[in-house]
Amino acid sequence: xxxxxxxxxxxxxxxxxxxxxxxxxxxxxxxxxxxxxxxxxxxxxxxxxxxxxxxxxxxxxxxxxxxxxxxxxxxxxxxxxxxxxxxxxxxxxxxxxxxxxxxxxxxxxxxxxxxxxxxxxxxxxxxxxxxxxxxxxxxxxxxxxxxxxxxxxxxxxxxxxxxxxxxxxxxxxxxxxxxxxxxxxxxxxxxxxxxxxxxxxxxxxxxxxxxxxxxxxxxxxxxxxxxxxxxx
Numbered sequence: 001x002x003x004x005x006x007x008x009x010x011x012x013x014x015x016x017x018x019x020x021x022x023x024x025x026x027x028x029x030x031x032x033x034x035x036x037x038x039x040x041x042x043x044x045x046x047x048x049x050x051x052x053x054x055x056x057x058x059x060x061x062x063x064x065x066x067x068x069x070x071x072x073x074x075x076x077x078x079x080x081x082x083x084x085x086x087x088x089x090x091x092x093x094x095x096x097x098x099x100x101x102x103x104x105x106x107x108x109x110x111x112x113x114x115x116x117x118x119x120x121x122x123x124x125x126x127x128x129x130x131x132x133x134x135x136x137x138x139x140x141x142x143x144x145x146x147x148x149x150x151x152x153x154x155x156x157x158x159x160x161x162x163x164x165x166x167x168x169x170x171x172x173x174x175x176x177x178x179x180x181x182x183x184x185x186x187x188x189x190x191x192x193x194x195x196x197x198x199x200x201x202x203x204x205x206x207x208x209x210x211x212x213x214x215x216x217x218x219x220x221x222x223x224x225x226x227x228x229x230x231x232x
Contacts, residue, residue: 002143003110004104004142005104005113006101006139006141007100007103007138008100009137010099013130013131014093014094015027016035016094017032018034018187023090024089024090024092025089026092027092027127028186029067030064031101032186033176034188034189035126037060039124042120042121042123043117043120043122044121045121052192056189057105058104058109060101060176061102061146061147062099062101063099064099066096066098068096069095072092073092074088074091075089075091096161098156100139100150100156104146114138114141118138147208150173150175151211155171163217167218169213170213174208176204176205178206182206183204184204186203187202188205
C-alpha cells in the first residue's frame with residue numbers, strides 16, 4: 001500500500017526560493033520541492049555534498065491551508081575587515097502562512113524520515129535560516145499517495161483565519177505531475193546542494209482539483225462581520 005509522510009509548514013515567517021537574482025531574494029507562493037528535500041536531508045544529517053537522489057525521487061505535493069501575506073525586508077551588512085557597508089538586499093517572505101506538505105515513496109525511507117524529523121541532526125528551516133520550523137512540523141505517516149493523503153487530512157489553518165473565510169473554503173492542491181499531465185514548469189528538482197556545484201533540474205507542477213472544506217466558523221453572504229473584514 002502506498003504511504004505518504006505529512007509535514008506542516010507553519011511559522012511567523014517562511015521563504016521558499018525558486019530563483020534569486022543579485023540583491024533580490026524572492027519567495028515562491030508555496031513550499032518548493034527543493035526546499036522540502038533540503039529540510040529532510042538536514043534532518044537526516046546529510047552534508048551539502050552528499051547525494052540526495054533518493055529524496056528527490058519522492059513524489060511531492062502541497063496543500064495551501066493559509067496562504068499568508070507577502071512581506072519585504074531590507075537587509076544590509078558591514079564588512080568587518082573594511083568597515084564599509086555592503087549592498088542593500090531585498091528579501092521577500094510569507095508571513096503567517098500554513099501549508100500541508102506530503103512526500104510519498106518507499107515505506108522504509110518514509111519511516112526513517114519520521115525518526116529523522118523527530119530528532120533532526122541539523123536545525124530545520126522553512127526555506128531560509130531566519131525561518132526556523134515549528135515544533136508541530138511532523139504530522140505523521142498516512143495511507144495513500146500524495147494527493148489522496150492531502151485531500152483527507154483536517155484543515156490546519158488558524159482559528160482567526162477560519163473566522164474570516166466563508167462557510168465553504170476551497171484549498172489549492174499542487175503536486176508533481178504524472179508523465180501525461182500538464183502544469184507549470186519550475187527549476188525545482190534538486191540534483192546537488194554542493195555549494196561548488198549547486199544544480200537543479202526542471203519539474204512540472206500540476207494543479208489538482210481544489211479541496212473543498214466545510215468551515216462551520218465561516219461567515220455567510222451579507223454578514224456584517226464579513227463585510228467589515230473585507231473592507232478593512
